[in-house]
Amino acid sequence: DAKTTQPNSMESNEEEPVHLPCNHSTISGTDYIHWYRQLPSQGPEYVIHGLTSNVNNRMASLAIAEDRKSSTLILHRATLRDAAVYYCILRYGGSQGNLIFGKGTKLSVKP
């Protein structure tokens, strides 16, 4: 699986939008972009994934650059419960099996 690069940490204020960036310059045409997050003392949980088009779900939005070399996870209104480590992962489309979790971005949310 191709490599991703994320900032180690970010801070946000409560009720403000948060944009979490991810660079994946070596992405291949069949790689999906997955995002997971891990709350303190919990296992990781799925957030969202996409291939080319922007995606929205109840948790977040995923904005994918036109050249697909970067993407941004958007939390529209951060809450204290969104404080977590966010992982951006590439996965070959249609495959199953292990996901390789990097170090992710630790998001802190201030009241």
Next chain:
Amino acid sequence: DVKVTQSSRYLVKRTGEKVFLECVQDMDHENMFWYRQDPGLGLRLIYFSYDVKMKEKGDIPEGYSVSREKKERFSLILESASTNQTSMYLCASQGRNTGELFFGEGSRLTVL
């Protein structure tokens, strides 16, 4: 709500003890995984299974074994626990038609 349940959130064991970590999923998933997570090292895959009675080694299988006698249950076994196996252990399951992993809450094991 889909669920992956790990038997114990916290365990304390002594060096040399045999340790069983149990994981049960209620989603009828074929694939199940065991990871350990350590500060600065991220999640590392220990073993995984794509079907009942099947098992495959992950990146760090040494000192561990697994058992998958039923589809819903995947057990991690430490035959003789050592202090370097003190860690957070995470179980996950995955359906064959989707790449999404569902994780349990984790089991924090301390070996004294």
